Amino acid sequence: MTIAPTTDKSSFAPSMDIVDAMVARVHSIGDILGRNATIADANRLVPQESVDALTKIGAFNISRLQRYGGYEGGARMLMEVARAIGYYCPASAWITVISNGSVMLTNRFDYELLDQVFADEQPVLMASMFSSPQGKATRVENGWRISGKWPFSSNIMNSQWSIGILKTEDNGKEGIGFAILPRDQYTIEDTWFTIGMRGTASNTMVIDDQLVPDLQVIPAERMMGTGFESLSDETFGRKITPHLTMSTTIATPALGASERALDFVVDMSHKRGVTNTSYFPQHSSGAFVSGLGKASQQIESSYLLLSKAADAIDRCAEGSDPMPKPVRARHRGSIGHSGTVLAEALNDLCWLHGTAAFSETSMLGRLWRDVNTGVRHASITAPLNYELHGDGLVGIEMISTKL
The missing domain is CATH 1.20.140.10 (Butyryl-CoA Dehydrogenase, subunit A, domain 3)
Incomplete structure (x- = not known):
């Protein structure tokens, strides 16, 4: 696995002081989250007011690498923040976890791709589905052709990028990989009809014969394997399992x-x-x-x-x-x-x-x-x-x- 050298490298998870400060900010918007929890349940979507409030306090920047202006937080930071949000609105907590978890997955792509995803200082909201391959990527001359449907894609209604696990075919060789696509390369089917966690809007992501460059597809072993975790000189946010x-x-x-x-x-x-x-x-x-x-x-x-x-x-x-x-x-x-x-x-x-x-x-x-x-x-x-x-x-x- 070829990995570019890091800059602005973080070796440790954020301190509990930083975590506690973020949790305090969650409680400061608790009234907004709590008031909108019923609306999220009724409309099957977290209201934009809640998404904006979470964005403003930095809740969607927990997993973003420090080199791109994020907290580069770990499991404990995301856990404590989601716990606090969940007290007021479980669906808002769910999409916060999913967005940050999707950023965590993105961190395992090449820096050239990360430079595109995190090109400016604005928070990037993301979705992902990685439980089982639901689509296919076929190698072509100038990249990959991708098609498929990914149900249960939480936070897909707010996402600017989304990640899906899929089967790959490269000159007859089959495998499993992950693809990341920007919002203009996928559509959404309204399929999330449940009795609980309705506000997560975990609808179906649909990709229909999209051409993507090599940078946007990586093998499953790179994403889920221990290669990054074994590197002493790699940054914390890329090493977290x-x-x-x-x-x-x-x-x-x-x-x-x-x-x-x-x-x-x-x-x-x-x-x-x-x-x-x-x-x-x-x-x-x-x-x-x-x-x-x-x-x-x-x-x-x-x-x-x-x-x-x-x-x-x-x-x-x-x-x-x-x-x-x-x-x-x-x-x-x-x-x-x-x-x-x-x-x-x-x-x-x-x-x-x-x-x-x-x-x-x-x-x-x-x-x-x-x-x-x-x-x-x-x-x-x-x-x-x-x-x-x-x-x-x-x-x-x-x-x-x-x-």
Whole structure:
């Protein structure tokens, strides 16, 4: 793998002071995000006002390399910011993760391409879909011809560039690669009709026989392999492992939403009784407060597991020893488990609050839908991740190569 030498090289993840400052800025726009969360759910799209507010505070510049004016942040920074955004609007947190995660993928292309993508100081919003090849790139004389459809492309409605995983054919040789295209080379099909995370607008990207230069297509091994991670003189933002980082951070919108749901139920417990009992307010019931304690610990355990994974990812990117596969698999198991306990916590909170949670206008019901939808993302889903962890424990071939 040929990699251009870096300039303005960063060796470490941003300090927690920088992370905390960004989180504080998120809370400063919390009213905007929270007010628009219901609109995002109803319209299946995060309102532009929220996107503009997130842009203004720099939330879409977390993964952008320092040489292009970004924070060059790691897993912990993106996790904490998405958690804070998710408290107000899970869909806004989701598109923030996806855009930054897509920038993180872009960082593994050649600098000549990055110079084009980040040509000015304006934030670049991106989309990507990398779970399974959905299109094809065929080598031609002056580049690649690309066609295909990529469903579930979160943030595609806001994107200026988008990345898709595809099959490649180069003079009869087949492989897997990634292609990045600007907005004028793909169209969007409105296909995202769900009960939760509706505002992510995860519609289908369509590419119809587009010619792109060599720079815009790279092999899967360059994108997902450990080549960058082994280089001591490479910049932090290009060394951070893509798939595990995305898996860890895409779980955090649900974490923030769960924390908001807990706060809501606690607050309402002072104003509501337990139907068909003499308990008033709700917190006069020992069973109720015990249930709250359990839900709180479920949410806290998720935070601790995700924090541990994020910190481990950042430490590895600060060095030159790639994280071993069994360790990656263990963190994937932790991610799956964190999603499971968050869904359980939301179920329990709805039991505790009462059937009012399932009113069409209930914020708690919306959060329940968002969390239960979000934690079923392919990178988070517990059955797959538990099995990956088990594969690593017993030392057998893993069911997925993307770790």
